[in-house]
Amino acid sequence: xxxxxxxxxxxxxxxPLLKEPHPLLQKISEFTTNPSQPINPSFQLSSExxxxxxxxxxxxxxxxxxxxxxxxxxxxGYILYEQGVNKGQCHRCxxxxxxxxxxxxCSRCHTGCTYCRNCIMMGxxxxxxxxxxWNGPEPDSPPGTFDWTGTLSEAQKAASEQMISAVKAxxxxxxxxxxxxxxxxxxxxxxxxxxxxxxxxxxxxPRTDVILELSPRLKKVFPQTKVTTLYGGSEERHxxxxxxxxTTHQLYRYKEAFDVMxxxxxxxxxxxxxxxxxxxxxxxxxxxxSIIYLTATPDQKTQQECARGKRNFIGIPARFHRHPIPxxxxxxxxxxxxxxxxxxxxxxxxxxxxxxxxxSKQALIFFPTVDLMEKALPLFQDMHPLIESVHxxxxxxxxxxxxxxxxxxxxxxTTTILERGVTIPNIDVxxxxxxxxxxxxxxxxxxxxxxxxxxxxxxxxxxxxxxxxTREMIKALLHIDQMNKEAEKRGLLHGH
Ligand SMILES: [Zn+2]
Ligand SMILES: [Zn+2]
Numbered sequence: 001x002x003x004x005x006x007x008x009x010x011x012x013x014x015x016p017l018l019k020e021p022h023p024l025l026q027k028i029s030e031f032t033t034n035p036s037q038p039i040n041p042s043f044q045l046s047s048e049x050x051x052x053x054x055x056x057x058x059x060x061x062x063x064x065x066x067x068x069x070x071x072x073x074x075x076x077g078y079i080l081y082e083q084g085v086n087k088g089q090c091h092r093c094x095x096x097x098x099x100x101x102x103x104x105x106c107s108r109c110h111t112g113c114t115y116c117r118n119c120i121m122m123g124x125x126x127x128x129x130x131x132x133x134w135n136g137p138e139p140d141s142p143p144g145t146f147d148w149t150g151t152l153s154e155a156q157k158a159a160s161e162q163m164i165s166a167v168k169a170x171x172x173x174x175x176x177x178x179x180x181x182x183x184x185x186x187x188x189x190x191x192x193x194x195x196x197x198x199x200x201x202x203x204x205x206p207r208t209d210v211i212l213e214l215s216p217r218l219k220k221v222f223p224q225t226k227v228t229t230l231y232g233g234s235e236e237r238h239x240x241x242x243x244x245x246x247t248t249h250q251l252y253r254y255k256e257a258f259d260v261m262x263x264x265x266x267x268x269x270x271x272x273x274x275x276x277x278x279x280x281x282x283x284x285x286x287x288x289x290s291i292i293y294l295t296a297t298p299d300q301k302t303q304q305e306c307a308r309g310k311r312n313f314i315g316i317p318a319r320f321h322r323h324p325i326p327x328x329x330x331x332x333x334x335x336x337x338x339x340x341x342x343x344x345x346x347x348x349x350x351x352x353x354x355x356x357x358x359x360s361k362q363a364l365i366f367f368p369t370v371d372l373m374e375k376a377l378p379l380f381q382d383m384h385p386l387i388e389s390v391h392x393x394x395x396x397x398x399x400x401x402x403x404x405x406x407x408x409x410x411x412x413x414t415t416t417i418l419e420r421g422v423t424i425p426n427i428d429v430x431x432x433x434x435x436x437x438x439x440x441x442x443x444x445x446x447x448x449x450x451x452x453x454x455x456x457x458x459x460x461x462x463x464x465x466x467x468x469x470t471r472e473m474i475k476a477l478l479h480i481d482q483m484n485k486e487a488e489k490r491g492l493l494h495g496h
Pocket of ligand 1: 090091092093094095116117118119120125
C-alpha cells in the first residue's frame with residue numbers, strides 16, 4: 001500500500017484515496033503541520049475500531065480495517081495520523097540512537113527512507129509510516145464484580161491501602177516487598193478501586209512466565225472485567241482490555257492508554273537495563289496517572305532514594321506466613337573450578353548434597369554458567385541418577401521445573417533463570433561460586449528468597465559456597481537481615 005499523503009483543505013489524504021493525481025505527495029514525516037480534524041459528534045463511529053485502537057498506536061498493517069474506514073474516522077476527528085520516525089526519533093519505541101536507524105530504498109515512498117531498527121521485530125516503522133491513534137471517547141466498561149474473599153496480613157493491608165491512595169491521587173508508589181510477601185494479593189483492592197472509577201489498568205512484567213501466571217488469577221478475581229493478556233504471539237491482542245496484562249515489550253503499541261500501571265519486578269532484566277522500555281512505560285501511561293512499581297530487590301539508587309524520603313514507597317518486610325527469611329550462610333569452597341575440572345565435586349558442596357539426599361530433601365543448586373553446570377551434571381548424577389540440570393535455552397525447561405515441583409527430581413542444578421518466580425515448598429538452596437560477577441546483590445537476595453516460602457515449611461538452608469566473599473554477598477546478607485529486623489520491629493513476625 002502506498003502511504004504518502006497529500007495536504008488538501010487542512011486534511012491529510014492518503015494516496016490511495018485521491019480521486020485525481022496530486023502534484024505534491026509527501027511522507028508523513030515531511031509535514032510540518034499535522035492537521036487533525038474536529039470531532040463530529042453526529043458521526044456513527046465503528047465500535048470495533050474504537051475497541052481495537054483505543055489507547056494504542058498502531059501501523060496500518062496491524063489494523064484489520066480498510067483505509068476507507070480509517071480515513072472516514074480521521075475526517076470526522078476520531079483518528080490521528082501521527083509520524084512514526086522523524087528527526088532521528090522513533091515515536092513508537094522512543095529510540096533516538098543514530099546507530100539504531102538505517103535507510104533503505106522504499107517501495108512505498110520511492111525515496112531513501114529511514115527506519116527504526118530497535119523495534120523492527122514489531123513491523124517496520126519508517127519515515128513514511130503513519131502511526132494510527134484513536135482520538136475519540138474510550139469504550140464504555142461498566143465496573144464488574146470483585147470476587148476475592150482472602151485476607152491480607154497486617155503488612156499487606158498497609159501496602160494495599162497505600163496503593164488505593166496512590167490510585168485515587170494519581171501518584172506513583174514503590175512497593176518494596178520481600179520474596180514471598182504475597183505481593184499479588186496486595187494489588188487486588190487497588191485494581192478494584194481503579195476499575196470502579198472506570199480507569200484502565202495495566203500490569204506489565206518483563207517475563208512472559210509471570211504474565212501467564214497472573215492472568216488466570218486476575219480473571220478469577222475480576223470475572224466480569226475485560227482482561228487482555230499480551231505477550232509475544234498471544235491471541236488476545238485484538239481485543240479491548242480494561243485490565244491489560246502485558247510483557248514490557250508489548251507496551252510499545254500503547255500510547256496514553258492507562259490510568260494505572262503496575263510494573264512488576266522493576267529491577268529485573270531486561271527492564272532496568274533498557275531505557276527505551278522505561279520510555280515505553282512513560283508513553284503508555286496517561287498524563288494524569290499512577291504507576292505502582294513492585295520489587296523485592298530495588299537497586300542501590302532506589303534504596304537510597306527510599307532511605308532519604310525522596311520516593312513514595314511502602315515496605316513489606318515480612319512474608320505472609322510471618323516467619324523471618326532464612327539468612328544465607330557463607331561456606332568457603334576452595335578452588336572449586338579446579339575440582340570440577342578434575343571431575344570432582346568440591347568437598348564442602350558434596351557433603352551438603354549427600355546430607356540432602358540422605359534426608360530426601362529437595363534442593364536447587366545455582367551455577368554461574370551453563371558450561372560449568374553441564375560439566376558438573378554427570379558428577380552429580382553419580383551421586384543420584386535422577387539429578388537434573390536446567391537453563392534458559394533448555395527445551396525441557398518447563399517439564400523439568402514441573403517434575404521438580406512434583407518431587408520427581410531430588411536435586412536440580414540451575415543457572416540464574418530460576419532465581420525468580422519459582423516456588424517449590426520445602427527446599428534447600430545452594431549457590432556454587434557465589435563470588436562470581438553474575439551473582440549480584442539482587443540475584444543473591446532473589447535466590448535466598450526461594451527458601452522457606454510455604455507456610456507449612458517456612459524455614460530451610462541457604463548456602464553461598466564461595467572462593468572469597470564479595471561485597472555483593474555481604475550486601476545480600478545485610479539486605480535480608482535488615483528486612484527481618486524491620487519486620488520484627490513492626491511486629492510482623494510470629495511471637496510479636
Ligand atoms: Zn522504534
Ligand atoms: Zn518510505
